[in-house]
Amino acid sequence: MAYRRRLRAAIVVCAAVIAGTVPAGGWSVADSPATDVRVRPAAAIATAAPSPSPSPSPDPFKGLSADQIADRAVTATQSATSLRMAGRVTSDDQPLDVDFALNDKRECSGRMKIKGGAAELRQTDKVTYMKGDEGFWRASMTSQGVPERQIDATIELLKGRWLKITPGQPGSSDLRGVCDLKALLDDMGEDRDRDKDEGRELTRGPDAKVGGTLVATLVKKKAGDETTTVSVAQKGKPYILKMVKAGGDEPGTIVLSDFDKPVKVVVPPAEETVDLSKLDQGTRI
Template sequence: MASHRKLRAAAVVCAAVAVAGPAPAVARAAPPAAVGAPAPAPSPDPFANLTPDEIADRAVAATQSATSLRMTGRVTADGEPLDIDFAVNDRQECTGVMRIGGGTAELRRVDDITYMKGDEAFWRVSMASQGMPEPQIDATIELIKGRWLKIAPGQAGSGDLGGVCDLKGLLADLDEDEEQRSGLVRGPDGELDGTPVATLVKKKTGGETTGGETPGGETPRPETTTVSVSEEGKPYILKMVKTGGDEPGSMVLSDYDKPVKVVVPPADETVDLSKLDQGTPA
């Protein structure tokens, strides 16, 4: 009954943005040099002897090795803008917020249990997308208003929601199609939150898109994907931007390998999904 498809779409689109191929950051501007002072020596380029495709390969390998990270940005799911802010680790634990259709929902997952709390706008959009009739939507919202929906393993939607919190599964998609990472061009270096980054860009025109026309017979729109790769420490992917095409979006990846703390909601603030399915009082 919840927005399982929307949440799943968030994860899929994040992966799609990454697979599409690496991308940009803001060009670095050198600080003005003091009069008479020697110009500072530029930092050595850690990717000086690598092609753009080889940089992308290293970035994907490093990012896939992460034990945790935070994803923040806006993507497009089923034609709708979707804002997400999730911290995820490799134990399928996560905590975060998503916004879609004017509504907001929080999601937490720990010990294979998923907790989800949405505002009224979120639940209405979610349940309407599942074809639920208006009277049932009203009654269900009354039961879960201001409370967390508790979803145990094996219950409806548990698998899809788990996919959103499956770090290894999401990062595995980065390697789904290596051809998408070929033919990249390195743009000017930049800086992202104080970290120097290498910029990789890939452009695709409608005629170059694999598969030719879309199922509806329309030629795919041209798109540009830009990825920022850290030049300090491990070559993690720090930002991905996709413009044009059918699924534009922007995603920042941060807090690599930092602990993800998931707080379990108090029992008196939760509603068990099985009770809603059975129509019993929460």
């Protein structure tokens, strides 16, 4: 799905930005304390499939086909002004744990984790702030082929600091995409339209619960072993609460919650940031 590639692209772009900025000789930087960045494990947020519902409940979707329920769910979810997205996605054979709160003003605050490394990302007023631990920067830059000497210099520079990327700087437009709620929700609609065009009909599975909310489960199977299960709220608006993809090239689980709740983004103090535009060989931060 497109949203999985969008999330993975944030890591690739950020690593590429750093790779193109770090001078071969490294920077001269002042000492700064390391910061422990912790990411909530995806396993604690989402499981492989919804838990069975122990008791029946009146069905708000009675008489509707699975495809009609899916259409209502996509429309309702696209109406959200904010939401929280958490879980694990896989793209290009790389697992990525995410936990983001984002709104329709392109503001977001959240964490991501890859290969034992973690990073926090914040966006507000078109500015992106990103702070990763050593494992995150090393894994992401190694995947981009950055020389070891440059990786070490970058890690030393960014220790305990936020990388600040403003509009117009390398990678800024791509990084903004990860917190673009409208684009994320549009992706869901495009995926749904594509399924219709290709004649992939959904079936309805047993009702279940997601976070205590009764849901209708919609199942889509493709050739081979790929199966996608979508959980739709049966109480209140028919929001999509969970998406599970098993098999195929991009397996993973995403849980959506906190619809229309305010998203608070705290701008890091200036003394704790490194401005990408001011980086230069020999500069002392």
